[in-house]
Amino acid sequence: MGNYAIETVGLNFNFGNQAIVKDLSLQVPKGSIYGFLGPNGAGKTTTIKILLNLLKSPSDQVFIFGKEINNNRIAILKRVGALVEQPAIYGHLTGKENLINRCILLGIKKSKASEMLALVGLSDAADKKSNKYSLGMKQRLGIALALVSDPELLLLDEPTNGLDPNGIIEVRNLMIDLAVKHHKTILVSSHLLAEIERTATHVGIINKGQLLFQGTIDELHQLSKPMLEIEVDDTEKAGAFISKSGYEIAGQTDKKITIPFTSAQESATLNALLVQNGFKVSSLYQQRKDLENLFLDITKTN
Amino acid sequence: MRSLYISLVSEFYKSKKTLAFWAAILLPLIICGLITFGFYSSSEKILNYHYPPIMLWGQYCGAALNVMGLLVMPFYVIFMAFSVNNIEHKNDTWKTLFAQPLNKFSIYTAKYLYAVGLIFISLFLFASLTYGFGHLLQVLVPKYNFNQYNPLNILINAYTKLFLSSLGILSLQFILSLVWADFLKPMGIGFVGTIMGIITANVGWKYAYLIPYCLPTLSLRITKVKKGANPLDFPVFTQEIWTSLIYALILFIVGYFIVSRKSIK
Structure with a gap:
């Protein structure tokens, strides 16, 4: 258990009668870039929300850094940054203000806001209202928001959604950089394998709530x-x-x-x-x- | 405590550019400004009544209090409860808010306290502006006798009652706005409730005080009756106020249970 940043043990999750996640046993090693793949509606976003305790999981099924999530919610969330679905941004605030607001919530220095804007290439748009941002800019701001607390574990739900080819490459390089140089663990979901293939060290493939494959990218290659x-x-x-x-x-x-x-x-x-x-x-x-x-x-x- | 403080600071930071925040300042400024302008422009007519100072203040304060107590206050409270929650619904930010390393009670309480704070600021400004503008009128129209009576006690009592009696509505509307993302449901229920409140309060239904929406009207009406006798003698903590506070407390706790079980879909 100690080697995994994320481990789920036979995780089940239902919305009413509908089973969204069935017997899911994710194992995300520390320091890996874990590509979480599946078609739309496979249960990826639901899983990520469970990993953030936004959706309540049954007890003793979800462990982050070896700790059970329901009993250690705050301690775990301190070490996790996330981008879930569409980036959640206050449209009436500027990009910089969105980051400053997050700094306030996290109790960290406000100077971090400018640093993050520079990192995702939004320094020029720092003082623009974020509802005037393009989808790609919003996505980048979302990534900046996820990174601002310098988390050990990043959960990125389709981070390249809406980005142009240049933006996709930038995000890809940023992820590799974060994993290799800063030893972060990244779980990145996508419905496009080609996108994951270039960055991921590990892959999990989910469909209809079930994990169909899990292993290193090489193991996946050998399957073919x-x-x-x-x-x-x-x-x-x-x-x-x-x-x-x-x-x-x-x-x-x-x-x-x-x-x-x-x-x-x-x-x-x-x-x-x-x-x-x-x-x-x-x-x-x-x-x-x-x-x-x-x-x-x-x-x-x- | 720290996470409550942090959440409160963030609430202020998020909303300082929104209408909800400015409404707390602009509403008293506009209403008191209009009344003062009325008293200034038709000063000759008012002077003809030869009001004693206490009655002049009564007329002047009553103008703002009646508008507020009857109609504006419930709607203002409904709007505040709505906008504090709507900022998260609109931007789809509940999910990030609850993914922060802060306990849910702090996030919820901070939102609630922020709405309470905005209402307090607004009513505080009403009281201070009424007082200040009254004295301004005295300077502009020296024939007035505002300076011969100190209305502070009436103002503080009346606005304290208005504030406390509105907390029941706030807690109820807060839950509605928390659960429903749209504008119409909490507004619609609030509207119907307010109309019902006004009617039941005015026909003097025995149990009207059990409807939260009645309470501002009821609390002020009693104030008015007592004012005729001895203005300094009316108690703040009447039945309406207690009812409001009990509603506020119970619904606040209910709201927390809703939040703590809330699944962010």
Whole structure:
């Protein structure tokens, strides 16, 4: 338990009769960037709200830094910064005033406000009313608000929502920076795997409230089995020939045939076999199923 | 205590640019200003009545108190309860507020006390402006006899009663505005309640004092009756005031239980 910043043990959560989170056992190691992935409505935001004690969890199911959340709410929240859904910002206050207000609530120096604005690149808009901010600026202000207390654990719910490509890269770099240089633990939720893939060290995939995969990013990669794709002139005949020769066919279109990749040697043998039997092989290559498709597969089959 | 203080400072910081805050200052300024202007511009007519000083003050203070006690006060309280909570509903900030390392009781109490504070400031300004502008009138129209009677006791008593009698409404409306994010529900209930309060208070229903919305009207009416006899003799803590305070206390506690169980969806 000591190594996890977040640990949930068989967490269940219902809204009325509707089960939102089912038997969820998250394990977020300290110092990791944990990508919390799932399609919209999978229960990501609900889980994050439970981790902040905004939604009451059953006792002894949620532990942050090894402490049970319901009994240690304030002590835990002191070490956590969060951005939940749309950033919660007082529209009638400027960006800087929003940060100062947060400094007041946290009992920290107000000078931290300017520091945070500089960090997220909002210094120029510091004195602009925040309801005049663009969605991306609001998102950045939200991140600044989450960071202002210098928390050990950051919970970011879709932080790149509404950001332009530049903004997305900035947030990505900021997260890596925070984890690597400042040893923070970050749980970042997203419905886009591609976004998580570049930053996360660990991944949890949730769908319909259930955790379908949890592990390091490498473990996720290993899940995707490499395939051999063969482009050949007469796929129908070739397909029949290949399966007759004892190979398993994973997929077939009118242009190419896909079979599980076993070894380079085996690929060469099959290639020679096809050519010797008069098929025109125009290309033969190893294909790794990309994570996006893997993610879709994992969430679809459940 | 520290987190209560912190929350209160933050409430002030958040709302200092909002209408709710400025209403506490502008409302007394505008109403007292208008009445004073009336007394100034039609001074000849008023002077013709040859009021004794105590009656002149009575007329002058009563002008503001009647408007306030009857209609403006309940609505003002409803509006304050609404705006203190609406600032979080509107910006969807309950979730961040409750994700701060502060205990929920402090956050809730600070909001409540802030609303109480705004009402206090407003009524304090009413009393002081009535007093100050009365003396200003004396300077502007020397024929008036404002300077021959000291109305401080009447003012303090009347506004203290108005303040205390409005706390019941505040607690009730505070809960409504806390639970419902929209404007219409708490306002609608408040409106109906206030009208009901005025009617039941005026027909003299025996149990009118049990309706929180009646209490400002009732408390001031008793003040007026007693004022005819001996203005310095009316008690502050009457049945209406106690009812209001009991309502305020019970509903404040109920509100806390709602907050502590509130799930932020």
